[in-house]
Amino acid sequence: MERGRRGRLSGRHSGARLRDFSHRQTLVAAAGSIPCDAGPVETRATRHASAGRLVAGVAQRVGIRGQLLPFRAEAILSQHSCISFLGTFIMTTPSAAEEVIAHHEELDLYPEIPLADDPRFTAKGIPTIEVPSAGPRPMARYAGSVQLVYPTADRRFSMRVKGHYANGYPVGAVVHSTEGRSKKGDIDAENTITGTGIPNGHCYFCISSTGKVYQPFLLDSWGIHCGKTYHPDLGFALDNKLVGIEVCCAGIVKKVADDRYHPGWSETFTEAEVRYRDKTENIQKAGHYHQFNAAQEKALFDLLIWLKTNNPLVFKLEHVFGHDEIATNAPQGQPGDKTLGRKQDPGGSLSMFMKDLRAKLLAAMPSG
């Protein structure tokens, strides 16, 4: 079995065996993500070759035996510039191979494993691959039809992940506000992701002020977003159990004049854009909060419902928390490790208390 050097995509076909397509498999495998800039349109052959390499690598890594239907590239590419197979997305760009090499660690791909390379891959048709079992990764993580990417998400960015959830999926979510700029719409979300999120090694969904959802990671992987945290049901340090959802919003603002509120920077909000909340329920600090707008609240609600319906056995709506409900003053084992107050988001930015959001989410689910 010939292996490519670590960090390089091997062009060699070794343990993998290509066969003519025979029948569909109902298998979902791991995938990586690659920033998806628009670029010169690839040839179909290049796309198929890229997809084939990725699929072969992923399949072997997760220890899939047997045949795979590699991808449904055509339809997906036209919509999202990404390559998909069996419900799992592999983002690609015209230079997919080079990007995988450059990003393979954050992509959670192992480009050093043997990769299929066969003229039939670059020709018409969809071949299947037979790959030897390799690696201990449990298949149960990919059982069923769980998707790792929110269908309408913007996937242009890539945030650092630190590991895989125990069940391959978050058991709940944390609602945050970015406590930053939001007035310029999507660009503010993108600047938050690239300007503070990525440099600080954070990982989260981000909802812009237009309601656009960004997902710079895959849902089986966790990263930093909530830090020192505790919940009686889930324990301490919940980054590796709950997925973060940041909503672009200024958070707490100060009244500087009638109908005029300021955060700590050059944005101004009117009375209609803010909400006063006393310190009660999940609100940790009384004051005026810049409100999530209607598009953001709808996007947040829809995303949470999708997270639940996409993997109902693992994700619990009862485990949708505000950062303010779980952020503690100290890490586990130190005084204050269960004392809240370190964070005030979402606080009064959300139009309801967190307990009411949970009730509304649960009420929206079909009974039984």
Ligand SMILES: [Zn+2]
């Ligand atoms: Zn937060």
